[in-house]
Amino acid sequence: MSNAPNKPNKYQQTVIVNVAVAVIHHKEQYLLGFRNATQHQGNRYEFVGGKIDTNESAEQAVIREVAEETGIATHNNAIVKLGRLHHDYGDKQVSLQVYKIELTAMQYEQHKNCQYGLEGQALTWVDKPDLLAEKYHLPAANKTILKWLSVPARIAITYPLTQFNAYSEPEAAWLQYHQKNLTRQTWVYVRVKDVTSKNMAAQLMHLRPDILAIVSPDDDSAFLEIEDSIKGINSHNQVVAHHLTHTALMQWFDNIQNISASEPLLSTTHPLILSCHDAASIHAANKLASVRLQQQRPPVIGAFLSPVLATQTHPDTEPLGWEVWSELAQLADIPIIGLGGLSPTMIDQALQYGGISVAGIRQFF
Structure with a gap:
């Protein structure tokens, strides 16, 4: 033998x-x-x-x-x-x-x-x-956990620009309101849907160098473009994550199922935070999180799962309710952030139902 x-x-x-x-x-x-x-x-x-x-x-x-x-x-x-x-x-x-x-x-x-x-x-x-x-040397697999832990218990979301249409200069009014009312050193998802106002996220970060921002990749590019034009500004490190909408997430997922389609280019410079509304998008989010780890790109650090409760912004959208929201949260391989009809005081309820954070507009300023 x-x-x-x-x-x-x-x-x-x-x-x-x-x-x-x-x-x-x-x-x-x-x-x-x-x-x-x-x-x-x-x-x-x-x-x-x-x-x-x-x-x-x-x-x-x-x-x-x-x-x-x-x-x-x-x-x-x-x-x-x-x-x-x-x-x-x-x-x-x-x-x-x-x-x-x-x-x-x-x-x-x-x-x-x-x-x-x-x-x-x-x-x-x-x-x-x-x-x-990272002052303590951890195994490589733990680095993603540290990114997850960086997500705070509460995240503010900016008002839509349309909320300020009554003003003669809506963009200036939007900037003034958020500059004045955002809590210090808070995480804020800067959501400006007006395509003509892509540099508003950058301007807000310049005016409030203490905030940490979640932005779209387009907003991030605008930040770089005007960074040198405004003096006395904090660094690009204010951007903590790029946001991917539900539509963009599902488009990415559909494309990777089609071997003839090229994979859409997603941010390689920042962690991602996604928007999810149902089991299909949670499944897509899990796939994207796995791919990011395999490709050694900055990880997916969370997903807004909404709407938990009825909202003024989308009154005709049927809310998930806490029980269904919790069931969906358990399917996720990434931390889940509650969004929709919530207040900062609901963090304990979100934790009870399987989330790590709550986000919103009106009650988070």
């Missing part, structure tokens, strides 16, 4: 390890473990988590893993799905199901000084800004 080592069979199916990940935090403090040098992706920090057992749901697994690794019982805590992602390390493929778990003040006080977990691993609490700035 030959003693030669077994060669890998090229037809052998790749084994994917299913992992539940717990992003544990109390306010702005996040818990990280440290992987031993002998482990896969060793000498790196990591979120708590582990393999999902047979006949165990991802949420059951994350509760069990947290208890086994840290001794923290989280079955009564708010557990919110962030998303799912697949990563190929070359020597190993993992499918991560990621949950965000907020500890109570009592739980945090009990565990904030624990330097080691129950399995002997080093534990440390880190500030969220330092975590998002």
Whole structure:
């Protein structure tokens, strides 16, 4: 019998390890473990988590893993799905199901000084800004999770330009209103549908260098074009994401199904936030998120899922309601943002039904 080592069979199916990940935090403090040098992706920090057992749901697994690794019982805590992602390390493929778990003040006080977990691993609490700035070396698959965590609990959306048609100079009135009324350092989706006003997003960012903006790629180009023409301006880093409408998302999805059609060019410079309204668009969003990861482009960091409730802007559109909205959110592989008839105070309700954030116009200024 030959003693030669077994060669890998090229037809052998790749084994994917299913992992539940717990992003544990109390306010702005996040818990990280440290992987031993002998482990896969060793000498790196990591979120708590582990393999999902047979006949165990991802949420059951994350509760069990947290208890086994840290001794923290989280079955009564708010557990919110962030998303799912697949990563190929070359020597190993993992499918991560990621949950965000907020500890109570009592739980945090009990565990904030624990330097080691129950399995002997080093534990440390880190500030969220330092975590998002990648000051802690995490496995490659975790970089997308950091982008997800950057999405705030509340996002403002600008009024349509038509709201200011009664003014002699609608664009000037639009700019003045938003410059004055936007909360400081907020994320704002600058939605100006008037094709003749593409530079309005750029002008607003110039007037309010503290805000972080979600814009269309066209608005982003306008920003670059006039950046040098207005003095005393903040940098292009104000743009945190590009927005893809429901129509553009479905067009992209339809095109990739047609092998004769060329793939539409999407932003390669910024993360994406999408608009979804139903199961079909959630499916398309999941596909796009997967493609972005495979192509190592900035990830999809969220999707506006709307309308949750009835809105003044679209009074004839049938709202999803919280129950249907929640069912759709569970289908998503990316974080879900509630939109439509919501107020900032509804964030707890959105978390309860599977979202991570709420967005809106009238009540967010």
